[in-house]
Amino acid sequence: MDVDSEQGAFEGLAPGAPVRATVADLVARARGLAARGPRTLLGIVGAPGAGKSTLCTALAGTLPQRAVVVGMDGFHLADEVLRGLGRRERKGAPDTFDVAGYVALLDRLRRPTEGVVYAPLFDRSIEAAIAGAVPVPSDVPLVVTEGNYLLHDEHGWEAVRSRLDEVWYLDVPPEERVRRLVARRTGHGEDATTARAWVLGVDAPNGDVVDRGRAAADLVVQLVADPPAAPA
DSSP: OBOOSOGGGGTTOOTTOEEEEOHHHHHHHHHHHHTTOSOEEEEEEOSTTSSHHHHHHHHHHHSTTTEEEEEGGGGBOOHHHHHHHTOGGGTTSGGGBOHHHHHHHHHHHTOGGGOOEEEEEEETTTTEEEEEEEEEOTTOOEEEEEESOTTOOSTTGGGTGGGOSEEEEEOOOHHHHHHHHHHHHHHTTOOHHHHHHHIIIIIHHHHHHHHTTGGGOSEEEEEOOOOOOOOO
16 A cells, blocks of 8 residues: 555554555654654664664654654673673574663653653664763654564563554565665675675574564554655
């Protein structure tokens, strides 16, 4: 189903039914969420490689001073901690995050009267989180949080869904996700064989876990390209 940019165009969908939408469609819906005030929390979920970060960048760039993106990945446990737990080779699995810390941040973000809240940021170039890197001022009406496990129901993640006002699930074919993830890892200097082995051995199984939460999303989205601009 294709939609236009009106907020109501997303209404009346069967639960779990995918909707084909452009980034412009989703920006329009996000703008409506921001207008609710004083603060709305929107979750963007999908398997690794689904395009969550790309969509969030577009939302924040189109809604300056009205939306801030806070990533779940900022709560990755440090590599030294994961090695001590014997989980380093599974980094990115549901039990390799500080879930309680993430839930506590969501609780703080729901109270805009706190003033500026500082969230961590995951830096892919160093594969580590940087504390206090994302300021969320009290007057920002929309906080967009993105990650794999916002709809997961184990390892403490089950506490997340109730703290989000709306959740969008990005639906992308597995083979396309694999292509994107391999390209991402090789783009950071990894050789193609090692990158593909990690994606198929770690990211793909994590993606299967993410897919199980799809039915709990408010909106299942299949992104399509925005139409070309009309000639001047």
